[in-house]
Amino acid sequence: MSPFRLHLLRHGEPEGAGRMLGRTDSPATAQGIAACTARAVGLSVTRRISSDLSRARACAEAIGPTYIDPRWREMDFGEWDGLAPEAIDGQALGRFRTDPDAAPPPGGERWSDLVARVGAAIADLSPEPTLIVTHGGAMRAALHGLCGFDLHAVFAIALPYASLLTLEVWDDTPRWARITGLATL
Numbered sequence: 001m002s003p004f005r006l007h008l009l010r011h012g013e014p015e016g017a018g019r020m021l022g023r024t025d026s027p028a029t030a031q032g033i034a035a036c037t038a039r040a041v042g043l044s045v046t047r048r049i050s051s052d053l054s055r056a057r058a059c060a061e062a063i064g065p066t067y068i069d070p071r072w073r074e075m076d077f078g079e080w081d082g083l084a085p086e087a088i089d090g091q092a093l094g095r096f097r098t099d100p101d102a103a104p105p106p107g108g109e110r111w112s113d114l115v116a117r118v119g120a121a122i123a124d125l126s127p128e129p130t131l132i133v134t135h136g137g138a139m140r141a142a143l144h145g146l147c148g149f150d151l152h153a154v155f156a157i158a159l160p161y162a163s164l165l166t167l168e169v170w171d172d173t174p175r176w177a178r179i180t181g182l183a184t185l
Contacts, residue, residue: 002127002170003127003168003169003170004125004127004128004129004130004168004169004170005044005045005129005130005166005167005168005169006122006125006129006130006132006166006167006168006169007043007045007129007130007131007132007164007165007166007167008132008134008138008139008142008164008165008166008167009036009039009040009059009131009132009133009134009162009163009164009165010133010134010135010136010139010159010160010161010162010163010164011028011032011036011051011053011055011056011059011133011134011135011161011162012028012029012031012032012033012034012035012036012055012059012161012162013028013029013031013032013035013161013162014026014027014028014029014032014055014161015027015028015029016082017161018084018085019082019083019084019085020077020080020081020082020083020084020085020088020105021055021074021077021081021082022073022074022075022076022077022078022080022081022108022109022137023053023073023074023076023077023081024081024082025053025054025055026054026055026082027054027055027058028054028055028056028058028059032055032059032161032162033058033059033062035161035162036059036060036062036063036133036162037059037062037063038162039162039163039164040063040131040164043129043131044129045128045129045130045131046128046129046130047067047126047128047129047130047131048060048063048064048065048066048067048130048131048132048133049066049067049068049069049072049130049131049132049133050066050067050068050069050072050132050133050134051068051069051070051072051073051074051133051134051135051138052068052069052070052072052073053073053074053135056072056133056134056135057133059133059162060131060133063131063133066133069121071117071118071120071121072118072121072132072133072134072135072138073117073134073135073138074134074135074136074137074138075100075108075109075111075114075135075137075138076105076108076109077105077108077109078104078105078106078107078108078109079105079106079107079108080093080105080106080108081105081108092105097155099151100151111141111151114137114138114141115141115144115145117141118138118141118142118145119141119145122142122145122146127169127170136159139159139165140154140155140157140159141154142165142167143157143165146167146169147167
């Protein structure tokens with residue numbers, strides 16, 4: 001694979017921010033969309049891809065023509081999807097946060113399934129400068145797969161809404177990674 005730059009942009013703030021928004025299709029706010037378009041200014045890309053969920057898709061489409069790929073969706077939180085963390089049993093949530101593979105949300109996705117799904121999407125990328133508008137979980141899965149960061153390392157990285165992660169990728173291994181713009185605009 002030829003080297004290429006891969007930009008991962010987390011969608012802008014959604015309606016209902018702070019809840020466990022996985023498959024819940026909560027739209028991005030106008031301010032969230034504006035933050036993403038501002039963050040993308042100056043990025044030189046030949047391809048834009050987005051999750052199919054509206055909070056990511058609206059941000060991507062505001063930037064320019066976009067290919068939709070549902071593999072870039074957020075982790076499915078099953079029965080917890082759409083709930084505030086306070087509404088979830090604290091012990092169960094703690095087990096999930098400690099080991100999301102061994103203790104996934106009831107009816108939800110395992111961490112390894114998210115990693116496999118995002119890994120397949122990455123493997124299908126053509127070697128061209130690409131912007132992907134996605135979700136925090138999918139960005140962490142990409143870091144895990146491309147950089148080999150363990151679970152604790154990927155969750156130690158702050159990825160607020162409209163944050164941008166830039167990777168230089170070649171031979172399925174990044175040459176370097178740089179996280180930019182970690183504050184929302």
